[in-house]
Amino acid sequence: MQCPVCGGECVRDAAEVVGTVPVVFSPCNECEAVPLDKGAPLPRDYEPAAACTCGRRFIDEVFASIYRVLREEGTIAGTEPLRAAGMPVVHPGFALATPPFLPARSLVLLSPHPDRRAAERIVREVPEVRGVVRTGQAVPGLTAGGHAAHELLAGCDVQANLFSTSIGEVVVYKELSQTHIEFPRPVNLKIAAVEREIGRHAPHTFVDACSGAGTLGLAAALAGVPEVVFCDAHGPAAFWTAANIRANRDAFLVDDIAVHAEREMIPEVRDDPVLVAEAWGDQHLLVYHGDLARLPPLLEKPERSLAALDIFGKEDRDACTRALAAWRGAGGGKAFIP
Numbered sequence: 001m002q003c004p005v006c007g008g009e010c011v012r013d014a015a016e017v018v019g020t021v022p023v024v025f026s027p028c029n030e031c032e033a034v035p036l037d038k039g040a041p042l043p044r045d046y047e048p049a050a051a052c053t054c055g056r057r058f059i060d061e062v063f064a065s066i067y068r069v070l071r072e073e074g075t076i077a078g079t080e081p082l083r084a085a086g087m088p089v090v091h092p093g094f095a096l097a098t099p100p101f102l103p104a105r106s107l108v109l110l111s112p113h114p115d116r117r118a119a120e121r122i123v124r125e126v127p128e129v130r131g132v133v134r135t136g137q138a139v140p141g142l143t144a145g146g147h148a149a150h151e152l153l154a155g156c157d158v159q160a161n162l163f164s165t166s167i168g169e170v171v172v173y174k175e176l177s178q179t180h181i182e183f184p185r186p187v188n189l190k191i192a193a194v195e196r197e198i199g200r201h202a203p204h205t206f207v208d209a210c211s212g213a214g215t216l217g218l219a220a221a222l223a224g225v226p227e228v229v230f231c232d233a234h235g236p237a238a239f240w241t242a243a244n245i246r247a248n249r250d251a252f253l254v255d256d257i258a259v260h261a262e263r264e265m266i267p268e269v270r271d272d273p274v275l276v277a278e279a280w281g282d283q284h285l286l287v288y289h290g291d292l293a294r295l296p297p298l299l300e301k302p303e304r305s306l307a308a309l310d311i312f313g314k315e316d317r318d319a320c321t322r323a324l325a326a327w328r329g330a331g332g333g334k335a336f337i338p
């Protein structure tokens, strides 16, 4: 699939990505790591080391290169600690035991500092960086009044995370400027909850009712649930859920996939659910773009369905109780908060 952001080959099949792990960020015998003090400003005379002959470079050196460009462009004063340059998000993302040695185009920088000029320089001059995103105050995604996003200033912000299930890995792509970030951890409690509830209820249909980029529904599909329905009111989430079904399709019992809308045709927010993608075979996967409150009438067998309501603000027990009651009241069937 052509990358919808940069037109390149950012989105690869899941097996290909999984095959690069764990060595993708491992040092060769010649690779050197000289840790820098992340709590102090980068010394003015510090010259970042060049990449090793294997093509990788220790993340601290990459960060020093980024910091120097931000300082030269005047977007930071140079008195800030090194870690203030921004948040590094590696591609592909998975739980790392040690700091990574980065190959080319393997890091997206999220930072409040850069302007477009600095961002373009970073992508041009720091080969490990694939994209620079300027972060705003709001968490990207749907908000009470609409939607929020960070801004992609240069390069590409498509990034994949690997999530482990008891059966295997799922690979989940998304645009970092458009969605909130979820880091892979050695144990994913939400995926464990999904597998536990599927084991308990053996549903015909699993509903990933706030799908985001599709992680929980993909885990349910991998667990062999005959039908999985994904739904999200946020356009980029619905788009990437569809893309992620395609990227992971070899792990599912599906023969054909149809995507009914291109990235630019999907509006940011939608209430009435619209089918944007579907995959068939011995399993049936459906992706709806719309409000989860309006999804239950579209379920064919709500009495045999199980929904995961991965809502924001789960700390608020009342909000969870309300969400579950609303889902059941709308005829959605069994549900749980993962």
Ligand SMILES: [Zn+2]
Pocket: 003, 004, 005, 006, 007, 008, 009, 010, 156, 157, 158
């Ligand atoms: Zn791309």
Ligand SMILES: [Zn+2]
Pocket: 027, 028, 029, 030, 031, 032, 052, 053, 054, 055, 056
């Ligand atoms: Zn090396």
